[in-house]
Amino acid sequence: xxxxxxxxxxxxxxxxxxxxxxxxxxxxxxxxxxxxxxxxxxxxxxxxxxxxxxxxxxxxxxxxxxxxxxxxxxxxxxxxxxxxxxxxxxxxxxxxxxxxxxxxxxxxxxxxxxxxxxxxxxxxxxxxxxxxxxxxxxxxxxxxxxxxxxxxxxxxxxxxxxxxxxxxxxxxxxxxxxxxxxxxxxxxxxxxxxxxxxxxxxxxxxxxxxxxxxxxxxxxxxxxxxxxxxxxxxxxxxxxxxxxxxxxxxxxxxxxxxxxxxxxxxxx
Numbered sequence: 525x526x527x528x529x530x531x532x533x534x535x536x537x538x539x540x541x542x543x544x545x546x547x548x549x550x551x552x553x554x555x556x557x558x559x560x561x562x563x564x565x566x567x568x569x570x571x572x573x574x575x576x577x578x579x580x581x582x583x584x585x586x587x588x589x590x591x592x593x594x595x596x597x598x599x600x601x602x603x604x605x606x607x608x609x610x611x612x613x614x615x616x617x618x619x620x621x622x623x624x625x626x627x628x629x630x631x632x633x634x635x636x637x638x639x640x641x642x643x644x645x646x647x648x649x650x651x652x653x654x655x656x657x658x659x660x661x662x663x664x665x666x667x668x669x670x671x672x673x674x675x676x677x678x679x680x681x682x683x684x685x686x687x688x689x690x691x692x693x694x695x696x697x698x699x700x701x702x703x704x705x706x707x708x709x710x711x712x713x714x715x716x717x718x719x720x721x722x723x724x725x726x727x728x729x730x731x732x733x734x735x736x737x738x739x740x741x742x743x744x745x746x747x748x749x750x751x752x753x754x755x756x757x758x759x760x761x762x763x764x765x766x767x768x769x770x771x772x773x774x775x776x777x778x779x780x781x782x783x784x785x786x787x788x789x790x791x792x
Contacts, residue, residue, distance in 0.1 A: 527562060534563040666753040670699065670708040677701040681765065685711070685788040698768045698790045700756065707756035709768075714745050714752070714787070717772070724787060725777045728758060729767040737769065738762060742777035767791050 537554040540546045546554060557563045664672075674680065677699075685696035694714045700707035709726065717723060726740030741757030772785035 530557065530560065531562060533557065534560070666708060666755045669706075669755065670710070670753050673701060673704065673706055673708065674699060677704060677706075679703050681707075681792050683768070683790045683792045685709070685768075685770070685790045687714075687788045688786050691715070691787045694788060696751075696788065696790075698756075698792075700762075700765060700768075700792075702763065702765075705758065705762060707758075709754040709756065709770075710751050711745065711754060712751045713748065716745050716748050719744050720775060722772050723775055723777060725771050725773045725781065726754075726756060727769040727771065727781060728756075728762055728765050729769065730762050730765050732763045733760070736780065739777065739779070740768070742773070765792055 534554070534557040537546065537550055537557065540550065541554055679701055681698075681700040681702075683698055685694070685698065687694040691714065694712065696709060696711040696714070698707060698709050714724075723742045723744060725742045727737035728740045729737045738758055738760050741755070743754045745752055768790040769783075770787040770789075771781050771783055772787055773781060
C-alpha cells in the first residue's frame, strides 16, 4: 500500500480501537502500523471519548434494551456523514485527523454509537423513575418518642399539671430532660380549642436565663377524649426549669404573654 492508503487504514483501525471494536487480527494489524512513523494516533478523539464516557456513565451500569442501540446507530450515522461532507465542501484547509476518521467510509457508525450511548445514558440518568431512592426519614409519633424518653432519660423531671379557673377539671403531667433538651406534656380533659380563634401556648420558667419565660411552643387539642401527648418545642437552651405554664393565646401564639388566661401550671 502507498502512504495515503497506509495512513487511511491506520486511522480506521485506530478509531475502532478507541471504541473497542477490533478483533484479534485487526488489533495485531493496528500494533504493526502504530510502529510506523507515518502513522500517529490522534489523542484528541480518544480523550474526548473517555471524557464523555466518564461524564454520562451510570455507576450502577445501564443495560440497553435490545435493538435500541442498533436503531440509534442507523439514524445518527447518516447525520454525521452529511454534516462532515458539507464541512469538507465549504473548507479548503486540511481537516484534522479526527475529522478524517469520522469521514472514513467504515467509521461514521462509530460516532453514531457514541451519540447513541450518550443519549441513552443521559435518559436513564435523568429519568427519576430509574434513580435509586434516597434514605427515608422515619416519622416517630409523640407517643412513641415520649416512651423512649421515659425509658432512657437519666435526669427526668416529672411533675403534674394543676388546672386553674375554668380548667380545673383537666389533669396532666410534664416530663423533661435537661441533658436531652427534650420533653413532653401528657394532657387529659383539656377542652378542645378552635385554632382560628385561640391556641394553647407553653411557657418554661428558668431562673438561670432571665425573668422572662421561654416559649415552649403553640399547640392544639383536637379531641377531649383520652390523653394528648404534646412535644415541648423550646428554641433556647433550658438549664434548670422551675415551672411549666400553659396559657391561652391568639392564633400563632405571642412573644410575651400577658397571662390573661392561665390554663395550668406544673411546678418542678
